[in-house]
Amino acid sequence: MKIFTTKIQVRQYAQQLHADGKRIGFVPTMGALHLGHLSLIEQARSQCDIVISSIFVNPTQFTDPKDLDRYPRPIEADIDKLEKAGCDALFNPKVSEMYAGNEKWHLDIGELEYLLEGASRPGHYQGVMQVVNKLFDIVQPDVAFFGQKDYQQFLVISKMVELLNIPVNLVMCPIERETDGLAMSSRNVHLSPDDYRHALVLSRTLQHVKNNFNRNNMPFLKAEAFKALSEEPGVKADYFEFADGDTLLPANQNSPTIVALVAAKVGNTRLIDNMIVSR
Incomplete structure (x- = not known):
């Protein structure tokens, strides 16, 4: 090289x-x-x-x-x-x-x-x-x-x-993930063993909303997501949003692609993740 x-x-x-x-x-x-x-x-x-x-x-x-x-x-x-x-x-x-x-x-x-x-x-x-x-x-x-x-x-x-x-x-x-679902990131090296375990709530929450997604239940799923994030020790959610895949404005019934995006501080490390939930 x-x-x-x-x-x-x-x-x-x-x-x-x-x-x-x-x-x-x-x-x-x-x-x-x-x-x-x-x-x-x-x-x-x-x-x-x-x-x-x-x-x-x-x-x-x-x-x-x-x-x-x-x-x-x-x-x-x-x-x-x-x-x-x-x-x-x-x-x-x-x-x-x-x-x-x-x-x-x-x-x-x-x-x-x-x-x-x-x-x-x-x-x-x-x-x-x-x-x-x-x-x-x-x-x-x-x-x-x-x-x-x-x-x-x-x-x-x-x-x-x-x-x-x-x-x-x-x-x-596509995102590469650890076998337990955590999105690979250069910042993951800063996670303590406890932080790492708590960080799994990000991908777990995204997978839950993807599995249960339909265009009529976005407000309910968003509330569920925030609840899951807020209840996880050591995790402070920054945002969780269903966004239009082309503009990143809040998704609506007519958005061709919808992506769920999350950011949270886990311990002292800020992590982001997302999943495309509808296209």
């Missing part, structure tokens, strides 16, 4: 690949890789000639400096996982390579930025769009792969691609 640390290296590599007629798949990450990330590499390998991944813990998307400080960065283990997964190249830049000191960024994507995660983490999605736009410009991928666990992020990036006319296809890949 080739490892690049500068923009110019990656650009030259990508330009040569395109000149050779190769289709580039891109998997951007913040590292602390788990099987969810590696499933994106697998999807990219199945659809593209060359797979490039990035590992960059992006400071502009963290609304809490302490959260940025404690974000895991096991780079050697990550490199080993990417090599074993068949990734062709890694872009692992420093912050100074990605940002000049006084950069300004703002892209108006409407209310999508302020719903759910956006309400809980103001400014987060501007930081996400800022770095993903930079990465797309550097890597020039044909296809980029993202996980469904960050459902809202996928919609945000899709909106950015549309508004800026970026020539890339986006693919959303």
